Amino acid sequence: MTNLLWPGDNLAGDLMSDAAFLEAMLAVEGAWLDGLIDAGIAPREARAQLVDLLAENDLEAIARCADADGNPVSGLVSVLRERSAEPTARWLHRGLTSQDVIDTALMLCARDVLGAIGDEFAIQVRALCGLAETHRSTTALARTLTQAALPSTLGAKFAHWLTGVLDAVEPLRGLLASLPIQVGGAVGSLAAATELAGSVDGAVALSDGLAAALRLAPAPPWHSTRSAVTRIGDALASCCDAWGHIATDVATGSRSEIGELAEGRGGGSSSMPHKNNPIRSVLIRRATFTAGPLAGILHAAAGASVDERSDGAWHAEWATLQTLGRRTVVAAVHTSELVTGLLVHADRAAANLAAAQGLASEQRVMTELTGRAALRDYTGATDRLIDATLDRARRLFEDTP
Known part of the structure; x- marks a missing residue:
């Protein structure tokens, strides 16, 4: 995929794309049909490779048909039934409703997004550990409220970046292991599945079987309780928060008058050949500005959820989560590129520290x-704080050097 107005969108590949979502819906329908057959509810002859029933141009047709019923499931099921022989057509989608298919497909697509982000986190943690260790004694000026404050080290700054990344990756890992199945039928009561299976236990077994087949977590129906979606949105926004902090520091530190940091591969200008713009940082910050509001839309939709299926709030989630997911993947890749290629100018850091005025005032008070007498470098527990952060990173990523 490409997007002229969101440079780098191609870095997300097919993740959370329309094609990926259609494939996920097919996976749900196929796994459910297999479950009915394996439970002896539908005949063996109903088994089919549903993906073989779709043609390349069906995606656009199904998308256009979605306007009629408000979601793409009806059009998909209609196409599949039209192209299926009996008894497949008769048993396809039985016991499910559109919300089951869409919500479960969203979980499948979200899993792929979270997995891709997790891979980028591993790259970032290794790079940041290396930067913190290499520059633990590289003295630099610490600034508060944009002004010169006290001496510190660049290693301490990089350890702070690493802390933010670790804070984001921990809940993401837990979320990956708990993305829930959605099977509730028309109103979230499993009524149709209970009728098909002949018992409540049988209906629950069908739901659990679908979870196992799709490698999702078994769960009771959560039709209009939307925390499963908002948790994903929060995790993605938290990732962008951590990366935005890094990008903002790099963009600031690469200003010509500061010059302590620089991107390994900056961007050019259409009219000023001398420019070496911190484009990775700019594009990461762009994602940070939009991730929070997108996650906020998911929360607003969750709060407006009503009855057993919401009238518009549910529908607002789909494209919002798609956009947030893709943009977060792009930001993840950009951040990996930023931290692995970061240039550190220790001489400029030392010069800026030396030029700062009034830094000894707190030292005199402490004396x-x-x-x-205050310590000469006045960097306090910086070394120990760096070590604590590196130890935490190693516990999370045992192969991090």
């Missing part, structure tokens, strides 16, 4: 209070 007067304690009667002891």
Whole structure:
């Protein structure tokens, strides 16, 4: 996929694309049909490779048909039944409703997105560990409220970046293992599945079997309780928060008058050949500005959820999660490129520190209070704090050097 107005969208590949979502819906329908057959409810002759029933141009046709019923499931099921022989056509989609298919397909697509982001996190953690270790003693000026504050080290700054990344990756890992199945039938009561299976236990077994087949977590129906979706949105926004912090520091640190940091591969200008713009940082910050509001839409939709299927709030989630998912993957790739190629100019950091005025004022106060001379470099527990962050990273990523 490409998007002229979101440079780098191609880096997300087919993740959370319309084609990926259609494939996920097919996977749900196929796994459910197989479950009915394996349970002895539908005849063996009903088994079919549903993916073979679709043609390349069906995606657009199904998308256009979705306008009639408000979702793409009806059009998909109609096409599949038209092209299926009996008894496949008769048993296809029986016991499911459109929400089951869409919500479960969203979980499948989200899993792929979260997995791709997890791979990028591994790259980022290795790079940031290396930067923090290499520059643990590289003195630099710490700034608060944009102004010179106290001496610090670039290793401490990189360890702070790493902390943000680790804070984002921990819940993401837990989320990956708990994405839930959605099987509830028309109103979330499993009524049709109970009728098909002949018992409540049989209906639950069908739902659990679908979860196992799709490698999702078994769960009771959650039709209008939307925390499964908002948790994904929150995790994605938190990722962008962590990366945005890094990108903002790099963009600031690469200003000509500061010059402590630089992107390994900057961007050019259409009219100023001398420019070496921090484009990775710019594009990461772009994602940060939009991720929070997109996650907010998911929360607004969750709060407006009503009855056993919402009248518009549910529908607002789909494209929102798609957009947020793809943009977060792009930001993940850009951040990996940024931290692995980051250039550190220790000489400029030292010069900026030396030029700063008034940094010894706190040291003098501490000397007067304690009667002891303050440490010469006045970087406090920086080394220990860096070590603690590196140890945390190693526990999460055992192969991180």
